[in-house]
Amino acid sequence: MLQILIVEDDPMVSSINKQYLMKIIPPAKMRLYQVDRADKALALAQKLQLDLVLLDIYLPKISGTELLHLFIEHNLHPNVIMLSAAKDSQSVNHALNYGVLDYLVKPFSFERFHKAIEHFLKYNEVLNQDRQLSQTELDQVFITQDFAGEKEMTSLPKGLSNFSLNKIKAVIAETPDYFSNQEIARKSKFSRITTKKYLDYLVKTNELTIKTHYLKVGRPIKLYKANK
Template identity: 40%
Template sequence: MIKVLIVEDDPMVIKFNKYYLEQIDGFKLSGIARSANDAFDILSKEEIDLILLDVFMPITDGLELLEQIRKMDKNIDVIMVSAARDSATVKKALHYGAVDYLIKPFEFERFRSALNNYRNREELINDKDDLSQEELDKHILYNKQDCDLIEFPKGLDKNTLKISWEKIIQNKDKVFSTEELAKLVGVSRVSMRKYVSFLEEKGALKKKVIYGSIGRPIYRYKCLKSDENIINIIIKP
């Protein structure tokens, strides 16, 4: 289990982050700190793998805390969770090794994607002594390399799209509905409809309309390009 420390001074944000974290497999909440001093106290007593860290906190802010953690030479990863969105703050957080940056307010889908990607990366690194370039590109360097090449409509999340595509190709010989895929991925049917429509538009899926005797027609989809990586499907022409 990945041991997580939430460092946040807003009680409502703590509540949501705690609830979100409980919905994702592989993570255990090991502590909650409402200040940098509280965080240092917990870190001196507990083995922590990942910190969900806010920037705006009293006395010592999140960036100062992150800098101090790096000086401690502890093997701890950090995902920033903050309303701070100015480029200087983001750049400094990345400079100090933040593995992701979530801007408040954010949807659960984005939170889940960040945590799942982190868990998958850790499993890959910990399970292998040597990594190939292909594995690095796919699981670790992928986001940084391809973010400028991929065209995404507003409202879609790249990581959720990737997870959706993985679920589709796992059942590539079956037809499915938007609702069925939404349950597999863990998002709402309304949200999943956007991703399915996008994949259909890119030629990755084919829609079939089934007319019943009563009520609205049912739309089901079939995978057309299971041999292609999702990145190849959505790269700008």
């Protein structure tokens, strides 16, 4: 059974989102929770294995984008679809850095909402299968609707995830000039082995430049810098 959480402080909007969901997913196949604050959402996410969070940005005390950071800090990774009136670049960047499944700007149509939920259902169905996946099945997961309305391929090499890549990219964006793998590992709270794989991938895709820095004592180290 799917466990879905709506995080919305406007009772009418929350009720509409619930009605929309019930038109798409049979009530017998989901357990639906509704909260009006981010701290309540975090508490639920820590207790339950949430499959999906429908998240507003403009919330009292703690915003939706701050909640995304709290999910990461608490090592929680629920799938998130943003449903918000916020459409500034900073809010969108926060959502991208977390790795949200979709971003719907209020007021949105039922058709657009339906498309977002259908993508989540395909994503959830495909990735929960304990077997080898076909390219067609992978395309259903990784060819998604982006914020500009165009389709793009977001698949990664085996062993890499969009969630971790986005988190590392966010750390890099906040790190000026050259940086080491150790620094990114410390800031992202991943192991150095993990971050090295992602840094190597970003070098291959020409998003990072790498150079060797020779120390007066000890072995030389590799330094990276984001390409503008």
